[in-house]
Amino acid sequence: MAAKPLTGTKVLLMLVAFFGVVIGVNVTMMKLAIATLPGTEVDSPYAAGLVYDREISAAQDQAARKWKVSAHIERRADGNAVLQVEARDAADRPVTGLTFEGRLERPTDKRADLAVELAEAGSGVYRGNAASVAPGQWDLVIEGDAKGERVFLSRNRVILN
Incomplete structure (x- = not known):
């Protein structure tokens, strides 16, 4: 049984098939x-850099x-x-009249972030539900706001089971 010769056409077809795959x-x-x-993470790193001094001051x-x-x-x-x-001031009195907002953010995927609306449920106690x-x-x-100005910001990693 004689082996078939390797022709230029066969080599070309093998190269085309390889690179096609x-x-x-x-x-x-x-x-x-x-x-x-x-x-x-941010739309404009330049704009985020300009806001940095205000964040430090806040x-x-x-x-x-x-x-x-x-x-x-x-x-x-x-x-x-x-x-x-639960919010208390330096004298351990309840902080009332604020607007608190909560967010659950996925560290790996911003598309999974959830907002949690918090309502004042008592003197200095704010509650909300996330579905x-x-x-x-x-x-x-x-985030806590008073009269449209952010007065509190906290970010903590939590594990929910």
């Missing part, structure tokens, strides 16, 4: 990567107030989560 895999992987890209003002703000979040078996924030909270790691962000 490589290019096809690359295109598929590129499309999948672009489709799952969560996006950028953090210094917050530290000077010496408020004691504690938060408790609990994920229930049905997937809903309950968030409670369909998946288990795992979250960043709990709490």
Whole structure:
């Protein structure tokens, strides 16, 4: 039985097939990567840099107030989560009349972030519910506003089971 000779046409077809497979895999992987890209952290790094000094000043003002703000979040078996924030001033009196907002942010995917609306449930106690909270790691962000100005900001990593 004689072996078939390797011709130029066969070599050309093998090269075209090889590179066709490589290019096809690359295109598929590129499309999948672009489709799952969560996006950028900030839209404009330059604008974020300009805001930096104001953030430092706000953090210094917050530290000077010496408020004691504690938060408790609990994920229930049905997937809903309950968030409670208690705020006290430097003299240990309840801080009332603020507008607190909470956010549960996924560290790995901003598309999964959840807002938690907090309402004043008592003197210095604010409560809110979040629906369909998946288990795992979250960043709990709490912001307190007084008359349209942010007076409190906290960011903590929490694990919800």
